Structures are given as structure tokens and as C-alpha cells.
Amino acid sequence: MKKLTVPRFFITVLMVLVGFTLYSCNDNEGPDIPPVKIENLPGNYKGKLIIVQGNIKREGVKEFKVKKDTISFAEFPISDIVKTVVKDPVKAEKAIQALGKVKYDVKYAAVINTANNVIELTLTPKTMELQIPVDGVNKKTVVEFVSKQKGYYVGLDQTLRYALTAEKITVDGTLVTPYEVIDYNFPFCIKN
Numbered sequence: 001m002k003k004l005t006v007p008r009f010f011i012t013v014l015m016v017l018v019g020f021t022l023y024s025c026n027d028n029e030g031p032d033i034p035p036v037k038i039e040n041l042p043g044n045y046k047g048k049l050i051i052v053q054g055n056i057k058r059e060g061v062k063e064f065k066v067k068k069d070t071i072s073f074a075e076f077p078i079s080d081i082v083k084t085v086v087k088d089p090v091k092a093e094k095a096i097q098a099l100g101k102v103k104y105d106v107k108y109a110a111v112i113n114t115a116n117n118v119i120e121l122t123l124t125p126k127t128m129e130l131q132i133p134v135d136g137v138n139k140k141t142v143v144e145f146v147s148k149q150k151g152y153y154v155g156l157d158q159t160l161r162y163a164l165t166a167e168k169i170t171v172d173g174t175l176v177t178p179y180e181v182i183d184y185n186f187p188f189c190i191k192n
Contacts, residue, residue, distance in 0.1 A: 036117050036155030038110055042066050045160055047189025053080055054180040062186070066160065069107060071123075076104035078130065080182050085141055085171055086134055098133045106164065108151065121151035125164055132171075142170040160189040 049062040058080075065072045079096050086092040108121045125145035131138040143166050151162025166182040168175060 033117065033156055035114065036112060036119055036153065038112065038119060040155070040158065041110060041119055041153050041160075042068060044192040045189045046192050047160070047186050049077065050183075050185040050187065051077065051080055052183045052185070053084075063192070064189075069109070071106040071108060071162075073102075073104045075101040076128070077184070078102050081128075081130070081141070081143055081166060081169065082132055084169060084176060084179065084182070085132055085139060091134055095132050095134060099130065102128075102130065104128055106145075106147075110153075117155035119153040119155075121153070121162060123147035123151055123162060123164070139171050140173075144168045144170075158191065160186070162186050 044063070044065050046061060046063045049060050051058045051060075060077070062077065063074070065074075078099065079092075082096050082099070083089070083092045086095050106123055106125045108123045110119050110121050112118075113120050125147055128143040128145065130141040130143070132141050133139075146165050146167045147163065148165060149163060151160065153160050163186065164184045166184070168181075169179060170176065
């Protein structure tokens with residue numbers, strides 16, 4: 001039986017090709033994702049809204065606009081606030097109808113986190129004032145909003161995520177007690 005010998009040159013070429021192939025497969029950069037820019041953030045958004053108050057959780061879809069330093073709602077969801085102030089369901093529904101569309105703006109400051117390819121938003125929500133009509137009298141209602149965490153515009157999927165909390169409500173100068181905070185979570189919002 002004859003032994004087959006392969007020339008060294010062929011083995012060297014084969015090893016170089018295999019090495020190059022393995023090196024090429026070890027490319028951990030993944031797809032080419034462009035870096036996020038502050039200019040990516042402004043626009044018209046539509047997204048999931050989850051409202052939680054105590055054991056009650058509601059979900060829906062909400063539209064809003066993001067400008068240079070402001071998130072603007074043409075119609076902020078106020079029904080949970082009104083129902084906290086007006087306990088009678090029939091009167092609460094009448095008050096919600098009478099109030100109509102309530103505009104609300106949330107200021108923010110944005111910085112780019114290049115390591116994670118996100119824009120971080122530090123939200124500074126302002127106080128919301130409502131005149132809630134009940135039995136022919138307006139109840140001056142002041143809602144104190146806070147943002148307990150940063151919001152994020154994610155460069156990878158170009159979505160916006162943030163949350164607000166109605167931390168306390170005052171009616172005609174009196175704090176509503178007992179009161180369970182109302183959380184407004186926007187976990188996934190996309191540009192229209």
C-alpha cells in the first residue's frame with residue numbers, strides 16, 4: 001500500500017484559507033446600525049399606554065408629539081384622575097364629557113448614551129390643573145406628576161419609552177386621601 005503525501009504548499013494554502021474563513025465568521029459587530037442622533041427624536045408618535053392604579057390596569061393606544069424639548073398631548077387620558085376625584089360613576093362620566101380634550105405638555109432634557117445607542121430623556125412633568133364640574137360647581141383639581149425613571153429613545157428599533165406618575169391630587173386645596181398613585185407607562189411608542 002502506498003502512502004499518499006500532500007505537498008506542503010497545498011496544506012499551507014488550505015490552513016490560510018480556513019484561518020481566514022474562521023476569522024471572517026468571528027465578526028461580532030453584527031448588522032450596521034447607525035448611531036442615534038438627537039434629530040431622530042422629534043416627530044408624531046403612537047404607542048401603547050398602560051395605566052395602573054392599585055389593582056386596576058387598563059391598556060390602550062395614545063398619540064402624542066415630540067418636539068425639541070417637549071412631549072405634547074393633544075388629549076391626555078384624564079378619566080382615572082376624574083374618577084379619583086368624583087366617586088359617583090355617572091357624575092364622573094358627565095365631568096369627563098364636560099372637560100373634553102385636555103392638552104398636556106411634559107418638558108424633557110435629552111442626552112445621547114453612545115455606548116447603548118440610545119437617547120436618555122430626563123422628564124420634568126409640570127402640574128396639571130383641571131376645573132372638574134360636579135353638581136354645577138367646579139372643583140379646582142391639581143395633579144402633581146413625577147417621572148421616577150429616565151425615558152429612552154432606542155436607536156436599534158427607533159422606539160420611545162417612558163413613564164409618568166400622578167403622585168398626588170389636591171381638590172380645592174385639600175389632598176385626596178386615601179389615594180393610590182396613577183402610573184402612565186408608555187413601554188413602546190413608534191413614529192407615525
